Amino acid sequence: MIERYSRKEIKKIWEERNKYQIWLDIEIAAAKAMEKLNIIPKGVAAKVKKKAKINVERIHKIESKVHHDVIAFLTSITEKVGTEGRFLHKGMTSSDVLDTCFNIQLLQSGKIITKDIDELLKVLKNKSLKYKNTICVGRSHGIHAEPTTFGLKLASFYEEFQRNKKRLKNAIDEISTCAISGAVGTFANINPKVEAHVAKKLNLKVEPISTQIIPRDRHAFYFSTLGIIAASIERVATEIRNLQKTEIQEVEEFFDKKQKGSSAMPHKKNPILSENLTGLSRMIRSYVSPSLENISLWHERDISHSSVERNIGPDSTITLDFALDRLKNILKNINVYPKKC
Numbered sequence: 001m002i003e004r005y006s007r008k009e010i011k012k013i014w015e016e017r018n019k020y021q022i023w024l025d026i027e028i029a030a031a032k033a034m035e036k037l038n039i040i041p042k043g044v045a046a047k048v049k050k051k052a053k054i055n056v057e058r059i060h061k062i063e064s065k066v067h068h069d070v071i072a073f074l075t076s077i078t079e080k081v082g083t084e085g086r087f088l089h090k091g092m093t094s095s096d097v098l099d100t101c102f103n104i105q106l107l108q109s110g111k112i113i114t115k116d117i118d119e120l121l122k123v124l125k126n127k128s129l130k131y132k133n134t135i136c137v138g139r140s141h142g143i144h145a146e147p148t149t150f151g152l153k154l155a156s157f158y159e160e161f162q163r164n165k166k167r168l169k170n171a172i173d174e175i176s177t178c179a180i181s182g183a184v185g186t187f188a189n190i191n192p193k194v195e196a197h198v199a200k201k202l203n204l205k206v207e208p209i210s211t212q213i214i215p216r217d218r219h220a221f222y223f224s225t226l227g228i229i230a231a232s233i234e235r236v237a238t239e240i241r242n243l244q245k246t247e248i249q250e251v252e253e254f255f256d257k258k259q260k261g262s263s264a265m266p267h268k269k270n271p272i273l274s275e276n277l278t279g280l281s282r283m284i285r286s287y288v289s290p291s292l293e294n295i296s297l298w299h300e301r302d303i304s305h306s307s308v309e310r311n312i313g314p315d316s317t318i319t320l321d322f323a324l325d326r327l328k329n330i331l332k333n334i335n336v337y338p339k340k341c
Contacts, residue, residue: 014314033197091190128154136341
């Protein structure tokens with residue numbers, strides 16, 4: 001996601017250094033389990049934890065030759081660790097690391113987005129109580145209908161985001177699984193106890209039945225939930241945009257003293273933030289379709305989903321985090337004009 005719509009905390013989750021650190025955590029946890037099962041020598045996990053260093057540039061250089069990201073990563077770690085590094089990844093397949101890592105990143109992002117919703121809910125609650133007796137026109141089909149209150153409008157949004165919070169909690173729970181089951185998911189070359197140990201260590205659940213990958217219906221549910229939250233953001237933004245029209249002007253986005261509305265007409269006060277949220281919401285929802293397409297893969301695995309997820313994972317979560325924060329600030333600073341209601 002471009003810098004303009006990125007916030008620091010969630011952006012870090014999707015940086016390569018964090019991804020490789022999660023890969024390393026998975027490999028160390030798996031190695032520790034293998035030691036306990038006498039599959040690899042004692043002390044490997046401890047030495048890897050002590051000596052391993054993440055060198056993103058070195059990984060890229062190796063990958064340019066071997067054309068495989070996990071092999072490049074393991075090679076770079078072994079260079080630092082020494083001969084004990086050769087015991088890493090024993091019996092595992094790349095998807096064990098990639099899928100478990102991806103789920104952790106989605107889990108980490110989900111926690112930040114949950115916090116964003118909590119902050120938005122506080123603002124919505126305060127504002128709905130503040131304006132509970134502010135009478136305004138209720139409209140159906142865009143035409144004057146019966147009186148309502150601005151507080152009731154906000155209360156409706158509040159309740160909707162309460163539902164979104166529940167949906168996100170369920171989506172996070174759905175995605176919080178771990179698969180360390182080896183090639184095509186049969187555990188032929190790895191003990192299931194390794195998977196159980198890694199899952200416990202990383203606060204995940206064991207994937208009940210995987211092929212070589214974690215089933216993508218889980219991810220489709222997660223991204224669909226993000227799409228619904230984005231649609232809710234647009235519902236609020238659209239109401240603000242409509243109510244800020246010159247002929248209505250019941251509410252107005254905060255406008256700074258030095259702010260300019262147009263290069264040709266600088267006096268204008270346009271609802272640019274709400275319009276921006278409408279566009280960002282469309283983008284987030286556009287990621288739902290490819291996540292659904294990812295469910296159907298060939299046999300036990302293919303990588304047609306991989307390129308999709310490298311894009312929609314960071315882009316959807318980073319954008320939604322930004323959008324929720326922007327909506328919170330719009331509502332926090334919004335101008336309401338009761339005499340025009």
